[in-house]
Amino acid sequence: NAGVTQTPKFQVLKTGQSMTLQCAQDMNHEYMSWYRQDPGMGLRLIHYSVGAGITDQGEVPNGYNVSRSTTEDFPLRLLSAAPSQTSVYFCASSTPWQGYYGYTFGSGTRLTVV
Amino acid sequence: AQTVTQSQPEMSVQEAETVTLSCTYDTSESDYYLFWYKQPPSRQMILVIRQEAYKQQNATENRFSVNFQKAAKSFSLKISDSQLGDAAMYFCAYRSPYSGGSNYKLTFGKGTLLTVNP
16 A cells, blocks of 8 residues: 655755655656645646646646656656745646545655755 | 645633634645644644545534535634633644646645633
């Protein structure tokens, strides 16, 4: 029962560095998404995907890139890290036609950009 | 676009007592799903309770229940017999039931931090 697996759990980056946050799910969920959580802001949607090869932007997409080559994996790339990207990042997945069941979340990645 | 508002940034409750967390939302849709998620210090997002808008009966899960007022667009969470393990950030969330990529997202409120005092 792996669910949604996110790696790494913690990361410190220097301004300008790039990195990829990994997300994998084993539930055959079509829908996958990335959120960022900042104090007093709740969770905000960065990017989402409704299936392999299909991605789209959420509320706060600037500075982030995604791709979906398989149903299982949905990596989030930071192209050139900025201090404003210091946040906790969550990957979440669901089956669209089972909206009543909400999402399954990963355990989050705490990212600090210095 | 839907919005979710949690007007209480912080709440506290004595152990064994009852507390109610508020949530209001704005939508033009007639059917939708509402959720309460719990986020303890471990950071994990845990689904506490859910409600389908077309069901008039309020959802309950053990010590957790909701007061769903569709006309008022209100979805409050009641925690009875509060326990120390209930201390967490609680998020209210909305999801559209309709198809289409942007409809599948969860829209979150900003959260309410619940402290449970022994």
